[in-house]
Amino acid sequence: xxxxxxxxxxxxxxxxxxxxxxxxxxxxxxxxxxxxxxxxxxxxxxxxxxxxxxxxxxxxxxxxxxxxxxxxxxxxxxxxxxxxxxxxxxxxxxxxxxxxxxxxxxxxxxxxxxxxxxxxxxxxxxxxxxxxxxxxxxxxxxxxxxxxxxxxxxxxxxxxxxxxxxxxxxxxxxxxxxxxxxxxxxxxxxxxxxxxxxxxxxxxxxxxxxxxx
Amino acid sequence: xxxxxxxxxxxxxxxxxxxxxxxxxxxxxxxxxxxxxxxxxxxxxxxxxxxxxxxxxxxxxxxxxxxxxxxxxxxxxxxxxxxxxxxxxxxxxxxxxxxxxxxxxxxxxxxxxxxxxxxxxxxxxxxxxxxxxxxxxxxxxxxxxxxxxxxxxxxxxxxxxxxxxxxxxxxxxxxxxxxxxxxxxxxxxxxxxxxxxxxxxxxxxxxxxxxxx
Numbered sequence: 001x002x003x004x005x006x007x008x009x010x011x012x013x014x015x016x017x018x019x020x021x022x023x024x025x026x027x028x029x030x031x032x033x034x035x036x037x038x039x040x041x042x043x044x045x046x047x048x049x050x051x052x053x054x055x056x057x058x059x060x061x062x063x064x065x066x067x068x069x070x071x072x073x074x075x076x077x078x079x080x081x082x083x084x085x086x087x088x089x090x091x092x093x094x095x096x097x098x099x100x101x102x103x104x105x106x107x108x109x110x111x112x113x114x115x116x117x118x119x120x121x122x123x124x125x126x127x128x129x130x131x132x133x134x135x136x137x138x139x140x141x142x143x144x145x146x147x148x149x150x151x152x153x154x155x156x157x158x159x160x161x162x163x164x165x166x167x168x169x170x171x172x173x174x175x176x177x178x179x180x181x182x183x184x185x186x187x188x189x190x191x192x193x194x195x196x197x198x199x200x201x202x203x204x205x206x207x208x209x210x211x212x213x
Numbered sequence: 214x215x216x217x218x219x220x221x222x223x224x225x226x227x228x229x230x231x232x233x234x235x236x237x238x239x240x241x242x243x244x245x246x247x248x249x250x251x252x253x254x255x256x257x258x259x260x261x262x263x264x265x266x267x268x269x270x271x272x273x274x275x276x277x278x279x280x281x282x283x284x285x286x287x288x289x290x291x292x293x294x295x296x297x298x299x300x301x302x303x304x305x306x307x308x309x310x311x312x313x314x315x316x317x318x319x320x321x322x323x324x325x326x327x328x329x330x331x332x333x334x335x336x337x338x339x340x341x342x343x344x345x346x347x348x349x350x351x352x353x354x355x356x357x358x359x360x361x362x363x364x365x366x367x368x369x370x371x372x373x374x375x376x377x378x379x380x381x382x383x384x385x386x387x388x389x390x391x392x393x394x395x396x397x398x399x400x401x402x403x404x405x406x407x408x409x410x411x412x413x414x415x416x417x418x419x420x421x422x423x424x425x426x
Contacts, residue, residue, distance in 0.1 A: 118330065
């Protein structure tokens with residue numbers, strides 16, 4: 001059994017953190033399959049016995065990487081989404097996502113999306129964890145949209161569940177296409193159009209468009 | 214240099230096809246990194262010398278898999294999209310995509326998306342090829358939307374470039390989330406909302422929604 005972070009000393013936590021950081025970097029750039037325990041050990045400058053003190057096996061490392069990436073991604077969302085009480089906040093969230101992607105020249109996709117795509121068919125536990133992570137992200141979006149509806153910034157016909165899922169799919173698809181094309185345009189268009197769709201549920205815009213099936 | 218398909222006899226083409234089929238299956242389910250030449254050789258029941266007669270190395274196999282998957286995915290799109298001259302056709306395309314995903318119990322994502330996510334940071338040639346494949350897919354969508362606009366089924370303000378990219382991102386994001394959740398709902402919602410957004414550009418729905426920035 002590997003040692004849980006809660007039981008570690010400050011120094012132990014720092015070492016564990018460093019290992020998870022290195023594992024994240026390697027697994028996200030070269031893939032989980034291509035990343036060996038030895039790679040991580042070498043890059044993190046730890047001995048095998050140190051590494052195994054914290055992580056029983058590669059599965060435990062993958063689990064820790066998913067946990068870390070979930071915290072990071074949701075933390076990033078919260079920067080904008082704790083204040084998701086307006087279209088301005090949604091726009092800011094969009095701008096932040098595009099800026100981050102441009103900063104790294106469109107290399108790398110969403111860490112959760114990348115891990116999900118690689119692991120969905122080979123690691124059922126990882127797939128489950130990632131589904132939960134996406135669910136938490138979706139909930140952040142849904143809660144914001146629901147608050148907007150409650151305050152009347154969206155009409156009662158707006159469905160926060162569906163709109164949140166549409167926004168999350170747009171981010172994921174947009175990031176994957178931007179990563180593949182090395183161009184932020186797909187992400188921009190995916191977010192702009194899905195936010196524009198949310199906007200059709202603003203009282204001032206609410207018209208015939210949504211009622212035609 | 215590996216032998217190009219055009220130079221092969223019918224029997225040679227059949228063998229090559231079988232190898233590409235096996236390589237596709239393995240690379241898409243277990244990942245490119247986890248798939249060895251030996252795996253493919255064994256599963257396709259060919260000797261090493263036979264395999265190397267057709268493919269110089271693993272890169273050549275990856276290239277052939279991308280080519281095959283692009284043909285398959287675009288062929289599938291064309292089933293619906295050659296007739297993308299109405300919202301009914303878009304709806305049919307959506308229904309087909311959802312039906313296929315349900316048929317396989319939401320296992321596997323888009324072959325092109327899966328390959329792009331795994332290879333974007335490790336195989337620049339594959340990334341380029343996949344960007345081209347996505348571009349061809351986007352063009353199918355764009356041509357259909359442009360035709361609808363020409364015929365007045367979309368208002369002149371509709372931008373086929375942006376709408377096509379939004380639809381493609383929605384499919385990619387929706388498939389990834391559906392694969393991860395093993396639930397077709399994300400794909401359904403992503404496609405329904407992005408088609409609903411296209412519908413806001415139909416002359417009968419064209420209202421204030423699109424003009425509020």
